[in-house]
Amino acid sequence: MNALLKTTRLLSAVAGAAVLALAGCAPQSSSGTAAASGSPAAAACTKGALATQTAGTLTIGTDDPAYDPWFNDNKPSNGKGFESAVAYAVAKQLGYEGGKVAWTVAPFNSVVAPGRKKFDFDINQVSITAERRQAVDFSSGYYDVRQAVITLKDSTYAGATSVADLKGAKIGAQVGTTGLTVVQKVIAPSAQPSVFDSTDLASTALKNHQIDAIVVDLPTAFYITSVQVPTAKVVGQFPSGAATADGKPEQFGLVLSKGSALTSCVSQAVDALRANGTLDQIAKQWLPAADTAPVLK
Amino acid sequence: MRVQDPPAYVPSERRLAREAYRRSRARRSLLIATASTLAVAAVLYVVITGSPGWPVTQKTFFSGHYAREALSPVLHGFVLNLELLAICGPLVLVLGLLIAAARTLRGPVFLPVRILATAYVDFFRGFPLIILILLTVFGVPALQLQGVTNDPIILGGAALVISYSAYVAEVFRAGIESVHPSQRAAARSLGLSYAKTMRFVVLPQAVRRVVPALVNDMASLQKDTGLVYLGGAIDAVAAAHIMVASSFNYTPLVVAGLGFVILTVPMTRYADWLTRRMDARSAQGGAV
Numbered sequence: 001m002n003a004l005l006k007t008t009r010l011l012s013a014v015a016g017a018a019v020l021a022l023a024g025c026a027p028q029s030s031s032g033t034a035a036a037s038g039s040p041a042a043a044a045c046t047k048g049a050l051a052t053q054t055a056g057t058l059t060i061g062t063d064d065p066a067y068d069p070w071f072n073d074n075k076p077s078n079g080k081g082f083e084s085a086v087a088y089a090v091a092k093q094l095g096y097e098g099g100k101v102a103w104t105v106a107p108f109n110s111v112v113a114p115g116r117k118k119f120d121f122d123i124n125q126v127s128i129t130a131e132r133r134q135a136v137d138f139s140s141g142y143y144d145v146r147q148a149v150i151t152l153k154d155s156t157y158a159g160a161t162s163v164a165d166l167k168g169a170k171i172g173a174q175v176g177t178t179g180l181t182v183v184q185k186v187i188a189p190s191a192q193p194s195v196f197d198s199t200d201l202a203s204t205a206l207k208n209h210q211i212d213a214i215v216v217d218l219p220t221a222f223y224i225t226s227v228q229v230p231t232a233k234v235v236g237q238f239p240s241g242a243a244t245a246d247g248k249p250e251q252f253g254l255v256l257s258k259g260s261a262l263t264s265c266v267s268q269a270v271d272a273l274r275a276n277g278t279l280d281q282i283a284k285q286w287l288p289a290a291d292t293a294p295v296l297k
Numbered sequence: 298m299r300v301q302d303p304p305a306y307v308p309s310e311r312r313l314a315r316e317a318y319r320r321s322r323a324r325r326s327l328l329i330a331t332a333s334t335l336a337v338a339a340v341l342y343v344v345i346t347g348s349p350g351w352p353v354t355q356k357t358f359f360s361g362h363y364a365r366e367a368l369s370p371v372l373h374g375f376v377l378n379l380e381l382l383a384i385c386g387p388l389v390l391v392l393g394l395l396i397a398a399a400r401t402l403r404g405p406v407f408l409p410v411r412i413l414a415t416a417y418v419d420f421f422r423g424f425p426l427i428i429l430i431l432l433t434v435f436g437v438p439a440l441q442l443q444g445v446t447n448d449p450i451i452l453g454g455a456a457l458v459i460s461y462s463a464y465v466a467e468v469f470r471a472g473i474e475s476v477h478p479s480q481r482a483a484a485r486s487l488g489l490s491y492a493k494t495m496r497f498v499v500l501p502q503a504v505r506r507v508v509p510a511l512v513n514d515m516a517s518l519q520k521d522t523g524l525v526y527l528g529g530a531i532d533a534v535a536a537a538h539i540m541v542a543s544s545f546n547y548t549p550l551v552v553a554g555l556g557f558v559i560l561t562v563p564m565t566r567y568a569d570w571l572t573r574r575m576d577a578r579s580a581q582g583g584a585v
Contacts, residue, residue: 208438
């Protein structure tokens with residue numbers, strides 16, 4: 001009996017300690033500055049005074065390395081390259097000029113993980129898909145993107161004119177890209193596709209003849225064939241909407257954490273830039289024209 | 298002439314009392330162990346499920362829908378992991394044993410062999426496996442050698458064998474050096490040659506001693522087989538990663554991780570059992 005008594009005492013002590021521990025280390029609910037929920041009206045998008053991570057500064061995330069033609073010299077802060085220019089245009093639209101913008105490195109995986117983010121929005125060629133919308137918020141699309149196929153110039157598939165011509169090829173793509181979706185859903189090759197962590201590795205495998213073709217977005221395809229693998233060529237591009245479930249044109253969007261108070265303001269900024277022609281102008285400046293690659297049937 | 302049967306054994310009062318006492322102590326330990334386990338489990342459950350982010354975490358990492366979707370591609374990927382383990386594992390053991398034998402050769406004439414083996418072990422134990430795989434998978438084909446494969450799975454497997462045999466060689470060497478010198482002396486004085494001494498006396502004891510450590514390395518190799526995904530091959534982790542990247546839901550990776558655990562558990566249990574058996578042989582008495 002004595003033993004039992006001791007045991008119950010021990011148990012109550014454990015339970016008591018547990019309660020204390022709970023009280024002591026219960027995580028605070030993430031009620032940061034962005035506690036306001038719902039979508040603020042246009043008037044609430046006060047210029048330069050949004051509920052950002054750091055008051056008065058807009059923190060923008062992207063991956064490292066940041067690739068051409070989206071960024072230049074792996075320096076997002078120099079305003080060069082398509083996405084860097086778009087990021088600064090959006091910041092300006094929101095009232096964060098010049099020195100009020102801070103960049104932070106955000107690996108793709110951290111961008112899509114749940115929980116608090118280090119950035120106010122992330123710009124990293126992330127295509128808007130219905131499935132991804134369940135995990136993060138997207139702004140309106142800032143670029144309509146098409147997917148393209150690259151092969152080596154001396155490849156048997158270099159002359160492909162239709163999707164069916166690529167059926168027998170060993171095709172590579174980067175994990176998590178809509179390019180991979182196109183490989184799996186549109187081409188559906190007979191050999192299992194090769195999936196790489198980065199487009200660089202895919203290009204290297206192409207150079208080594210380990211794969212026959214790569215599918216990437218068109219601007220990246222032009223960059224790879226002009227700079228990284230000069231012995232390769234862009235065989236063709238897929239029809240717009242090949243990668244989306246509903247067949248609507250595929251678009252890149254800015255990524256915000258789920259339920260972010262900034263989403264509607266950032267979307268309004270992107271819409272305004274599209275309406276006044278700024279986005280088109282930036283695309284003309286930094287990206288090759290899409291009509292130089294034949295459309296695959 | 299018959300020997301008389303001894304009288305039937307009747308346990309004494311004292312013995313019965315002692316046994317009853319032991320039984321009660323055992324019952325008491327069982328009760329306490331159960332209670333404390335339940336208490337810890339309850340605390341963990343309350344802390345985890347009571348946290349404000351739990352619903353989101355649950356949906357992101359433990360979604361039944363995505364787990365079911367992931368099952369088929371992940372299992373398909375596991376085939377590659379197991380193939381690599383089945384082929385690389387034995388190769389690693391053989392190569393590791395050869396290197397260990399080379400390192401423990403006696404005599405001045407074998408100095409270059411010892412130096413080479415030592416250099417190999419030092420270099421490949423220090424060289425990060427992920428870089429080795431990248432260099433092998435993408436570097437070897439870049440040489441464009443005639444007749445050398447550029448299959449990323451074979452090249453990745455070769456990198457695994459190179460790296461792991463360095464680790465395993467050290468394990469074997471530790472085993473060889475743990476055999477008491479008197480064993481060698483006895484074998485040599487019986488007229489066994491160096492080679493025969495190694496084969497019949499030293500290695501059997503050495504290998505038996507390092508089995509737990511070897512099982513440990515094999516469990517580790519089994520997880521690292523996944524690194525061949527760098528070359529574009531799709532193993533269980535890569536298959537899960539592909540799904541994660543398109544759905545932004547991490548459940549497939551949890552499924553793949555649990556799959557590895559399920560594969561590793563029998564191996565670790567076996568190693569534990571071996572260790573226990575050897576302890577029982579060499580040590581007397583219970584846990585103190």
